[in-house]
Amino acid sequence: MLLALALLGCPAWSRAEAPVIESMFPLGGQAGTTAKVTFTGKLGPGPIGGWVNFPGGVVKPDGTNGNFQIVIPTNTPPGPYLLRLFNTDGSSRPRIFMVGIFPEITEIEPNDSVTKPQAITNLPVTINGRFDKAGDVDLFAVKLATGQTLVAEAVANMLGSSIDPALTLRDAAGNQVAFAHDGIGLDARLAYPVSKAGTYIVQLAGFAYPPAADVRFVGGKSQFYRLMLTTGAYLRSSFPAGLARGQAGSVQLNGWNLAGTNQVLAHPVAAAAVTGRVDFAEITRAAVPNRLRLALGDGAEVLEIEPNDTREKAQKITPPVTVNGRLDRAGDVDRFAFSARKGERFEFKLLAGTLGGPMDSVLVIEDAAGKELARVDDSAGDTDARLVWAATAETNYFVAVRDLFSKGGPDFVYRLEVGPPAPGFTVAVDTHAFAVQVGKTNELKLTVTPVNGYACTNLQVVVEGLPDEVTAQVPKIAAKGGEVKVSLIASVDAEPSNQPIRVLVVAPEFKPAKVRPAIFTVNAKDTSPELFINQTDALWLTVTSGPALASPVVKKKKKK
Ligand SMILES: [Ca+2]
Ligand SMILES: [Ca+2]
Ligand SMILES: [Ca+2]
Ligand SMILES: [Ca+2]
Missing domain, CATH: 2.60.40.10 (Immunoglobulins)
Structure with missing residues (x-):
């Protein structure tokens, strides 16, 4: 039998009985607590263990029926982690487990109508909910004061649920005052500055993903989400989006409710925080529910200087260099001029989506007359643009960065590395x-x-x-x-x-x-x-x- 399998090219060690997770609920927990999580799927009859990759994390069975306790140490940085269940035969595929800093509650049905929302008495909060039935919508009522900014973040798809969530904010009379269908990949994020105190209703609806011909609100067993509501600090992006490895620096954080009502905050970065051979460091701040990725570079770094939209105003760069730029407004184009020898080869690497930002970047190489010589587009999503190109003459060339849809804003940050092709x-x-x-x-x-x-x-x-x-x-x-x-x-x-x-x-x-x-x-x-x-x-x-x-x-x- 084993010999026959080997001849067929089948790995004889393949085991059928490793756990298979179909769903888990909730999809995360609060740091400093023990989360009770229920898994469904083929968990097998035997003893089962679990693993999660934050320091000090413990996953242990809690009775039967797929119930587990997940111990989340107090200082665990918020954000996504990987989780596995395993037995003597093998491991489940890794799932994403989200660590938050706010108290967690569970959604309570019925909550489908503006006249019957679930009352949320304390903010900030993370609500663990699900779309129970086709057409399910979940409504939550919050009291907001004038001058506050409500931030609502609904994550599902990014955690492996097949839902594309949409958020609507309504006033007490049911009128829509804000709407968001995306913001974090397909998941939804909304911010609303309150000009009139009162009760507001956060409405969450889920569309099937991938979209079916018949686009209805979905409902089903594994349609779980996490909805975070806060009037406190929340981070969206950092500029620059990276720093030189091992050097202390400072970045400007963009978000909501940073230092009072400000949307921008200077954040010092210690050398120790950006040391080591990793490609990315993390930005975390006390009492902030999310973290940002900060890219680390090994060469010279410069900041983009506007205006640089045209060839006449292009910013001169001397490769090898990393340019930290931002498409700060819709339609922004950033042009950089560099000189090349005949036959000189360059590698251009653009980092934007990998950093978690919204930019859909396009990179174009032009000659002095504006003729396009090469182009690369990172519309594939998490693969950022990379281009190797050789100069045909000893002269000046231009590299232009823009958004595929000419979008822009404070979060459209990027890093452009220009240098000889690195083996x-x-x-x-x-x-x-x-x-x-x-x-x-x-x-x-x-x-x-x-x-x-x-x-x-x-x-x-x-x-x-x-x-x-x-x-x-x-x-x-x-x-x-x-x-x-x-x-x-x-x-x-x-x-x-x-x-x-x-x-x-x-x-x-x-x-x-x-x-x-x-x-x-x-x-x-x-x-x-x-x-x-x-x-x-x-x-x-x-x-x-x-x-x-x-x-x-x-x-x-x-x-x-
Ligand atoms: Ca529900
Ligand atoms: Ca509902
Ligand atoms: Ca710019
Ligand atoms: Ca520009």
């Missing part, structure tokens, strides 16, 4: 979890892709987090990269176990050594474009005791 590599893995049986070997397949002509021959693979008696054997990597099969070998003395692992690929010839973790894409389907965490290096290894079980995957392949 490097990326590493992908198409499975989030692996299993190896005691006394056996399993293969973990990586895809190594060289960038800008890099030769992959010196790359080394390190598997971090392996338990005792499990070792990794790595073949030599070809210059052109490609598939790399890492053997995980469990000795007969290995103990059955579960643990997170990371696979690091190291290029030692760089100073400092370049390290790239193998990345798993959580939601690779085109139907859901964005999750709060769509790429992770947090892989999983289960060491199993028994022989492999026949899995549905094996059966399907045998039919051929």
Whole structure:
């Protein structure tokens, strides 16, 4: 049997019984509390454990029926984290668990009409709700004072729910005063400065995603959301959107209710906060319910200077450099002039969507006469624009940045890196979890892709987090990269176990050594474009005791 499966190219270690999570509720919890979370799906009859990737996080079964307690330490920074359930056979796919700082309550039906909203007596709050039935709408009444700004954030799609939420704010008479259909990917965010004190109604409705021909409000088992309501501080973006690694600096935060009613706040960044080999640092502030990503660079940094919309007014830059810019108004174009030698090659990297901002960026290279020489568009969403281009003459050229839909505003921040094409590599893995049986070997397949002509021959693979008696054997990597099969070998003395692992690929010839973790894409389907965490290096290894079980995957392949 095992031999036959091996010949068919089926991994003999595939196990059918790893937990499958269909839904979880609530989708998060408050820092400093123990959240009670109910999972549905195929959780299996045996003992089940859980893992979440904030420090000190504990996931433990709470009785039966998929109920768990999730301990969230007090100082856990707010934001999205990954969660897994596992058993002796393997791990579920990672799910997103959101940590908030506000008290959490559960939605109470019926709350469908303006005359019967659920009264919310204390702000700030996070409401955990669901669309129970087709056509369900959920209404919440809040009392607001003149001068306050209400911020409402409804997240569902970004957490893996198949809902596209819409927020409507109504006055006590039911008149619409504000509306938002997006703001955080497909999820909705709304801010409303109150000019007249009174009771207001926050109305949340959910559309099916991906959109069906028949666009109705959805309802169903896994249509869960989190609705945050606050009149306190909330962060939207940072300018600049990045800083030089290891150097203290200052950024301007944009948001609502920052320092009283201001929407802008200076935020000092200590050198220690932006040190290390990570690509991004996080901005968190006390009593602020969300955090921002701050990109870290290794070269010279400059700030954009307006006006720079035309070739005549273009800002001169000297590569290699990172420009921190912003499309501060609708229609803004930012042009930068640079000189090149004949045949000189440049790599342009634009970072915008990756930072969480709304910009749909377009990058254009022009000659002195304004003729377009190259163009790249990052409309694919989380893939930011990258372009390698060679100058054909010794002269001045221009690089222009704008929004595909000519939008702009304080949150349309970007970073544009211009420099010689940097050799490097990326590493992908198409499975989030692996299993190896005691006394056996399993293969973990990586895809190594060289960038800008890099030769992959010196790359080394390190598997971090392996338990005792499990070792990794790595073949030599070809210059052109490609598939790399890492053997995980469990000795007969290995103990059955579960643990997170990371696979690091190291290029030692760089100073400092370049390290790239193998990345798993959580939601690779085109139907859901964005999750709060769509790429992770947090892989999983289960060491199993028994022989492999026949899995549905094996059966399907045998039919051929
Ligand atoms: Ca409901
Ligand atoms: Ca309802
Ligand atoms: Ca600008
Ligand atoms: Ca401009």
